[in-house]
Amino acid sequence: MDRGKQGEPHPAVRSVTGRAPAYSGPVPALDPAAGDVLRPAQDTPTPAPAGAPAPVRTSGPLAGPSGPPAGVGSPAPPAAALRVRGLRKAYGPREVVRDLDLTAAAGRITAVLGPNGAGKTTTVECCEGLRRPDGGTVEVLGLDRAAPGAAARLRERVGVMLQDGGLPMAPRAGAVLDHVAALHTDPVDTGGLLARLGLTDVRGTPVRRLSGGQRQRLALAVAVAGRPELVFLDEPSAGLDPQSRLAVWDLLRELRAAGTSIVLTTHLMTEAEELADHVVVIDDGRVIAEGTPAELTGGSQVVVSPPPGTAPEDVRGALEALPGVEVAVAAGLVRVSVAGPLDAGALSAVTAALVAAGLGAAGVTVHRRTLEDTFLDLTGRRLREEDR
Numbered sequence: 001m002d003r004g005k006q007g008e009p010h011p012a013v014r015s016v017t018g019r020a021p022a023y024s025g026p027v028p029a030l031d032p033a034a035g036d037v038l039r040p041a042q043d044t045p046t047p048a049p050a051g052a053p054a055p056v057r058t059s060g061p062l063a064g065p066s067g068p069p070a071g072v073g074s075p076a077p078p079a080a081a082l083r084v085r086g087l088r089k090a091y092g093p094r095e096v097v098r099d100l101d102l103t104a105a106a107g108r109i110t111a112v113l114g115p116n117g118a119g120k121t122t123t124v125e126c127c128e129g130l131r132r133p134d135g136g137t138v139e140v141l142g143l144d145r146a147a148p149g150a151a152a153r154l155r156e157r158v159g160v161m162l163q164d165g166g167l168p169m170a171p172r173a174g175a176v177l178d179h180v181a182a183l184h185t186d187p188v189d190t191g192g193l194l195a196r197l198g199l200t201d202v203r204g205t206p207v208r209r210l211s212g213g214q215r216q217r218l219a220l221a222v223a224v225a226g227r228p229e230l231v232f233l234d235e236p237s238a239g240l241d242p243q244s245r246l247a248v249w250d251l252l253r254e255l256r257a258a259g260t261s262i263v264l265t266t267h268l269m270t271e272a273e274e275l276a277d278h279v280v281v282i283d284d285g286r287v288i289a290e291g292t293p294a295e296l297t298g299g300s301q302v303v304v305s306p307p308p309g310t311a312p313e314d315v316r317g318a319l320e321a322l323p324g325v326e327v328a329v330a331a332g333l334v335r336v337s338v339a340g341p342l343d344a345g346a347l348s349a350v351t352a353a354l355v356a357a358g359l360g361a362a363g364v365t366v367h368r369r370t371l372e373d374t375f376l377d378l379t380g381r382r383l384r385e386e387d388r
């Protein structure tokens with residue numbers, strides 16, 4: 001799609017220049033030994049409950065900028081890192097974000113989940129200040145994005161990872177990261193960050209010679225190099241191999257533990273389920289559901305294959321009297337939905353009811369509902385299947 005800004009370097013690295021030799025070495029593996037390099041020196045704090053004020057940022061390597069703690073004489077930190085109300089954005093006559101509300105709690109990971117073209121990137125680009133909304137308000141770290149001077153005041157406090165990386169192509173990977181780090185007052189250790197993301201062996205490689213996955217990880221490193229309080233990540237692990245994806249997820253969890261607020265877009269339900277404290281599902285420019293992954297997926301299913309010669313409706317009849325379940329027949333299978341996690345008691349109640357009715361079953365499987373199921377229920381369509 002046309003990105004408007006595509007091809008331009010990341011705003012933070014536009015002034016990077018440099019010549020670098022061609023890279024011809026092996027593709028580096030992730031360095032498991034680097035796992036602890038960026039961890040906070042002290043015990044990792046547990047994320048605060050939803051709605052709690054922003055956690056106090058500590059002094060570990062990934063912790064937030066140094067400075068006086070909030071308290072008497074300083075403004076209280078906002079409970080929401082991002083608050084979007086009534087956002088609207090059109091490209092020509094086509095409105096792709098429609099009256100969208102979105103709140104991202106401080107110190108939490110908020111995932112904006114939706115299929116291709118849902119409006120995720122447009123929404124975050126409006127929040128990042130890269131696109132001007134047609135309507136609505138965007139409040140970032142308590143500041144109105146549209147207010148005079150807000151962009152300058154937020155530059156040091158907000159990190160951005162664009163979907164296309166937005167990196168300059170000529171300089172070496174390490175030089176790009178070092179340059180960005182040097183623009184900040186309290187940057188992370190860039191060597192440790194490169195190691196953590198499996199990029200040490202390519203730090204001397206020009207960006208243009210990096211693989212797509214390496215560029216993506218470098219873009220993530222650039223986004224977090226200045227210890228931002230809030231970081232926007234557009235599809236941070238799309239297209240990464242499983243090992244790199246896990247390294248990225250670990251880094252994001254560590255950032256959260258250090259108090260960083262994270263807003264990420266994704267079309268990967270596994271990413272949202274694995275990482276997010278709060279998921280905002282959007283489709284066709286609108287929020288269609290939101291909540292914790294558990295709230296959105298809500299429960300489990302026992303799927304019963306009727307024995308040969310038994311009608312699914314008979315099986316349904318035997319099961320629908322069970323308390324606290326909903327029973328449906330689809331594609332010849334009987335689906336028993338149970339609120340919450342499925343325990344042994346609920347499973348044995350299903351099988352006992354089948355035996356009592358003299359029916360038995362050709363097969364019984366347990367299926368935990370996923371965000372994919374939720375999206376399917378809400379829209380009748382699937383999220384993109386690739387990259388799962």
Ligand SMILES: Nc1ncnc2c1ncn2[C@@H]1O[C@H](COP(=O)(O)OP(=O)(O)OP(=O)(O)O)[C@@H](O)[C@H]1O
Binds near residue numbers: 001118122
């Ligand atoms: N600069 C642009 N000009 C015109 N149309 C655009 C532009 N950028 C995006 N669009 C269109 O707006 C709609 C929303 O795009 P957007 O990139 O925000 O969705 P998305 O949910 O991020 O999708 P993806 O997962 O593919 O990145 C799409 O139909 C897209 O083609």
